[in-house]
Amino acid sequence: MLGAAGIAHFALAAALLMSTMPAAHAAKKAQAKSHDESAATQSQAASGPLPANAVARVNDVLITQDQLEEALRASNVPDTPTSRAGVKNQLIARELFRQAALKAHYDTRPQVIAIVEQAKALAMTQAYLRDQVKPAPVTDADVKAKYDAVVATLGQNEYKSSVIAVKDADTANKVLAELKKGTDFAQLAKQYSQGPNAAQGGALNWISFKTPITAGNTQNWPQPLAEALVKLPQGAVSSTPVQVGDAFWIVRVDQERPTQIPPFDQSKDMLRKQLEQVAVEKATAEVVIDLVKNAHIQQ
Structure with a gap:
């Protein structure tokens, strides 16, 4: 019982x-x-x-x-x-x-x-x-080559930044006016931003760019935003909104320092996982392509 x-x-x-x-x-x-x-x-x-x-x-x-x-x-x-x-x-x-x-x-x-x-x-x-799905094996040489390629994209300095992204210029200018009055950047990001990490006040991770900035070497940042960031001194906010597509961005440099490059031994496990994931995605795509070739699909 x-x-x-x-x-x-x-x-x-x-x-x-x-x-x-x-x-x-x-x-x-x-x-x-x-x-x-x-x-x-x-x-x-x-x-x-x-x-x-x-x-x-x-x-x-x-x-x-x-x-x-x-x-x-x-x-x-x-x-x-x-x-x-x-x-x-x-x-x-x-x-x-x-x-x-x-x-x-x-x-x-x-x-x-x-x-x-x-x-x-x-x-x-x-x-x-x-x-x-048979992904190609990731070798130690592949991991080292990936590490070297990443290091080659880094500039002399790196930046810790915060951003606010809004949909129209009027809102962006309103946010800039509030910043000039001394309103807290993080508070405004939480209130207005539709960009990354808005709930955390728009704070982003450290980022480094080779300068002068060229297309395709911006660490997945929009090029106009990267160009605006590297021109700002530490603690400064972009004086005008940076337009990227239909969005208007305001960026602040929270910290600036010489680029900290982690040793290969500290990075290799993470890089290996990234390469293995890419290999799985590639192998899966190949299986899908073969199946599609032999299928009749009507949409």
């Missing part, structure tokens, strides 16, 4: 299942439970001692020690007698919910069937891509 604590865990498990499980996760659970219908291999008489590998029996279905260990790892909580009891009660609750739903024929409901089919399609697709 389970006491009040066990019942509380059941209620918690129900609430978690209803309120926090995203659709994709729910689909995976539904698919996993569909396999559990074959639990005749687990099924035991509803009475008598538990087998050595079981921690509970819910009607005629066993909850195994392996299931408990897996659920405990997934819960990411400290392994204590209390947490083990809590996770076990949640597993019992979930099995009770599953059995009740099955008894009420929820497995035949269209929305449940659709979720199971979505989970099956997702699992098949992921397995197919794992087998078919």
